[in-house]
Amino acid sequence: GAVVSQHPSRVICKSGTSVKIECRSLDFQATTMFWYRQFPKQSLMLMATSNEGSKATYEQGVEKDKFLINHASLTLSTLTVTSAHPEDSSFYICSASRRDRGNYGYTFGSGTRLTVV
Amino acid sequence: SQQGEEDPQALSIQEGENATMNCSYKTSINNLQWYRQNSGRGLVHLILIRSNEREKHSGRLRVTLDTSKKSSSLLITASRAADTASYFCATDDRGKLIFGQGTELSVKP
Numbered sequence: 001g002a003v004v005s006q007h008p009s010r011v012i013c014k015s016g017t018s019v020k021i022e023c024r025s026l027d028f029q030a031t032t033m034f035w036y037r038q039f040p041k042q043s044l045m046l047m048a049t050s051n052e053g054s055k056a057t058y059e060q061g062v063e064k065d066k067f068l069i070n071h072a073s074l075t076l077s078t079l080t081v082t083s084a085h086p087e088d089s090s091f092y093i094c095s096a097s098r099r100d101r102g103n104y105g106y107t108f109g110s111g112t113r114l115t116v117v
Numbered sequence: 118s119q120q121g122e123e124d125p126q127a128l129s130i131q132e133g134e135n136a137t138m139n140c141s142y143k144t145s146i147n148n149l150q151w152y153r154q155n156s157g158r159g160l161v162h163l164i165l166i167r168s169n170e171r172e173k174h175s176g177r178l179r180v181t182l183d184t185s186k187k188s189s190s191l192l193i194t195a196s197r198a199a200d201t202a203s204y205f206c207a208t209d210d211r212g213k214l215i216f217g218q219g220t221e222l223s224v225k226p
Binding site: 006032034036041042043044046049091093095097106107108109110111113 | 150152157158159160161162205212214215216217218219
């Protein structure tokens, strides 16, 4: 089956530093990758949609200069949280959709718990 | 943006009982999906129901869809302690999955 690998699973960083999270589709080519953010006891909020080779599309209210997304290949997308602050502490989850399954073939990574101290 | 509401927000039942969770959505859909999330983990796809389907089964799961009411329900029969998790519905909005608020299910042994 389709597998999406997300790393790191946990990261603690100091306020003001940047953190990069990777999302890889291991056995399929992902036309589109999605980045979500989830606060404790809450649902997943879509942050942005990235297509291979093009700029990411950000949801309303998400700062594109703070959350840099790069989708350089069909199997890798990265999210960089720049100049992180404690309020950026959250659970970040990526998802990839398969090229040959249309819009409803989504596979999720296992998430990254970011703590900014 | 969130698609809609789920209820209940939290549900606690005994092992062996059935659990029903409801989801409402706002826009027209091609399909609706249900996902499960164990605490602090990623999401696992449970079942997808298309807009032209009214009911679908998968093992102990039963999903219904009422497009006239823009609502769906997930029934887990004969629940087990291992079913303890959060359950989310999600709709496919022009290639983007938008999630409901979720129901936190606790199954006590």
